Structures are given as structure tokens and as C-alpha cells.
Amino acid sequence: MRQGLIFDVQRFSLHDGPGLRTLIFFKGCPLSCWWCSNPESHHGCQEIMFDARRCKGCGVCVAACPSGALTRDSKGNFIYRPEICRLCGACAEACPEEARRLVGRWVTVEGLMLEVERDVPFFRRSGGGVTLGGGEPTSQPEFALDLLKACQERGINTAMETSGYAPWKVISELSRHLDYILFDIKHIDPVQHKRLTGVSNLRILDNLGKLCRVHARVVPRYPLIPGCNDGEADILAMARYIKAQGHVEKVEVIPYHRYGELKYEMLSRKYRLAELAIPDSEMVARACELIRSQGLACEASALSMLSLSRKRGENILRD
Ligand code: SF4
Numbered sequence: 001m002r003q004g005l006i007f008d009v010q011r012f013s014l015h016d017g018p019g020l021r022t023l024i025f026f027k028g029c030p031l032s033c034w035w036c037s038n039p040e041s042h043h044g045c046q047e048i049m050f051d052a053r054r055c056k057g058c059g060v061c062v063a064a065c066p067s068g069a070l071t072r073d074s075k076g077n078f079i080y081r082p083e084i085c086r087l088c089g090a091c092a093e094a095c096p097e098e099a100r101r102l103v104g105r106w107v108t109v110e111g112l113m114l115e116v117e118r119d120v121p122f123f124r125r126s127g128g129g130v131t132l133g134g135g136e137p138t139s140q141p142e143f144a145l146d147l148l149k150a151c152q153e154r155g156i157n158t159a160m161e162t163s164g165y166a167p168w169k170v171i172s173e174l175s176r177h178l179d180y181i182l183f184d185i186k187h188i189d190p191v192q193h194k195r196l197t198g199v200s201n202l203r204i205l206d207n208l209g210k211l212c213r214v215h216a217r218v219v220p221r222y223p224l225i226p227g228c229n230d231g232e233a234d235i236l237a238m239a240r241y242i243k244a245q246g247h248v249e250k251v252e253v254i255p256y257h258r259y260g261e262l263k264y265e266m267l268s269r270k271y272r273l274a275e276l277a278i279p280d281s282e283m284v285a286r287a288c289e290l291i292r293s294q295g296l297a298c299e300a301s302a303l304s305m306l307s308l309s310r311k312r313g314e315n316i317l318r319d
Pocket residue numbers: 048064065066067068069070084085086087088089090091092
């Protein structure tokens with residue numbers, strides 16, 4: 001039975017496709033965007049996360065470790081050796097504070113569908129469905145395909161968030177089983193794209209063009225990252241490229257946020273944008289206007305705008 005590696009299932013999302021969505025987060029991504037809020041998705045394997053703020057120092061995890069991957073030095077500091085860790089999860093299971101966590105769960109399509117089917121009544125009432133995200137769903141193409149087919153067999157609406165960095169054959173095959181596609185454009189310039197994400201955008205732009213010609217519901221998404229891709233010329237060039245590809249439903253602007261920053265610490269990785277401020281609503285509105293000026297429908301991500309408003313002490317629900 002084919003298995004896939006996921007790291008989360010999130011129910012009742014309102015922001016990743018129409019209606020109420022159940023999001024399935026795939027593990028593994030070929031990109032490494034500086035602003036990524038899901039660093040635990042990057043590697044296509046299980047890994048251990050450690051939250052030092054929760055840890056009470058009891059040492060139960062060290063005693064539970066069967067491989068010697070987790071030890072303490074003479075000062076009581078933890079030493080973790082990933083190269084000999086068996087990823088058995090014993091330390092996470094033993095920890096009374098949930099300070100250690102094994103990230104990544106192997107699942108079968110059948111097992112995952114049992115979880116998803118709980119939400120079918122909500123999908124029916126709201127016009128929602130399942131959205132594959134991550135990480136990058138195309139990094140596990142066979143599993144993604146089987147999952148989409150299983151959703152369709154049950155009449156469940158399907159969507160996918162993708163970086164578009166995959167062979168066209170994979171994207172084309174998956175698109176036949178998708179009702180809605182959220183397609184990231186992170187920078188229009190190939191050199192800047194490589195600097196900020198680790199890969200060139202040539203394949204991504206090419207795939208977007210092909211996809212727009214064969215699928216009616218493609219929504220390009222632009223993460224707005226101050227100092228990285230918020231220049232007027234870059235936004236206009238990106239919008240012109242999208243417009244030239246033919247029909248897209250709309251463009252969504254996703255303002256930069258810092259939700260994932262703590263997770264970098266928990267994975268002992270460096271967060272590269274630690275000093276970067278989130279964009280204010282004027283900056284977001286300006287980006288949307290530039291995109292609309294090229295004849296495209298555009299809106300800012302509702303989730304990010306809510307968080308921006310909260311940070312600024314506004315209440316957009318009241319207003
Ligand atoms: S996952 Fe298993 S082997 Fe790895 S540190 Fe935890 S207990 Fe040790």
C-alpha cells in the first residue's frame with residue numbers, strides 16, 4: 001500500500017481554496033525560501049523538533065533514547081546527534097512537557113481518507129474540500145495523485161498549493177484531478193529567485209504558462225516580502241507575465257509574516273529574516289493596486305490581513 005509522509009492535517013481552514021478546507025501538509029520541498037513559515041516541511045524525512053521553552057530539564061527523554069543520540073554533557077546541556085538518531089520517537093513519547101516532537105507521519109491514502117471524511121458535512125455546507133500543501137505536494141507525486149483520486153471518488157473538492165517547481169508531466173497529471181490550483185510566484189527575476197529560494201524560476205514560470213492554458217481555476221500567489229520582492233518594477237513585471245499567460249481567476253498577495261520564526265529555533269536552524277518588519281497595510285494595498293493596474297483581479301490574503309490589523313491594533317471585523 002502506497003504511503004506518504006505528512007507533517008500536519010489542519011481542519012476548517014478558510015484561506016486555501018473555496019469554503020472550509022482540510023489542509024494536508026506534505027513533507028519535503030525542493031525550495032528553501034528565506035521567509036518560509038513551515039521549516040519543518042523542508043526535508044523529506046522525519047525529524048525531531050525541540051522546544052527549549054517547554055523543557056523542564058527532567059532528563060526523561062535522555063533515559064528513553066535507545067541509541068545514545070540524546071545525551072547530556074557534564075553541565076547538563078543536551079547533546080543531540082541526528083546522525084545516529086533512529087527517529088523512533090521514544091524521546092517525544094516520553095517527554096511529559098511535549099518539548100520534543102517527532103515531525104512527520106507516514107500515512108496511507110486509505111488511513112488519511114478516514115480522517116478527511118469526518119469533514120465531508122462541512123465541505124458540503126460550505127463548498128469546501130481538501131487542499132494539499134506543505135512543503136511541496138509534487139515532491140511525493142504518486143501519493144498526491146492517489147490522494148486526489150480518492151477525494152474525487154468521494155465527491156470531495158480538491159485544491160493544491162504548489163511552488164510549481166516540478167516536471168510538467170507531474171503538474172499536468174495532478175492538475176487533471178484538481179478543482180483549484182494555488183500557484184506561488186515568489187520573484188519574477190530568475191537570479192533573485194535563485195538567491196531567495198535556492199532555485200531558478202524558469203521552470204516555474206514555464207509551468208504556470210502551460211497550466212493557465214489547460215486549467216480554468218489557477219490562482220497565482222505572490223508572497224510580499226519587504227526588501228526582497230516588493231519593488232514596483234518587480235511587481236509590475238510579475239503581473240505582466242501572469243496577464244500574458246491568459247486566464248487566471250485572480251492573484252492573491254500574501255503579506256510577509258513571522259509565524260514560523262520560532263520553529264527555526266526548534267530545529268536548530270537560522271531564520272534569515274530575523275530583523276525584517278512585516279509590511280503595513282498601505283504597502284499591501286499598493287502591491288494589489290499595481291497588480292490590478294495590469295488588468296488582473298487581485299486580493300490580499302484574508303488571514304494575513306487580519307494578523308496585520310491585529311498587530312496594528314485595528315479590528316477589521318468591526319470596521
Ligand atoms: S528519536 Fe529515538 S533515537 Fe532519536 S533522539 Fe529520540 S529517542 Fe533517541
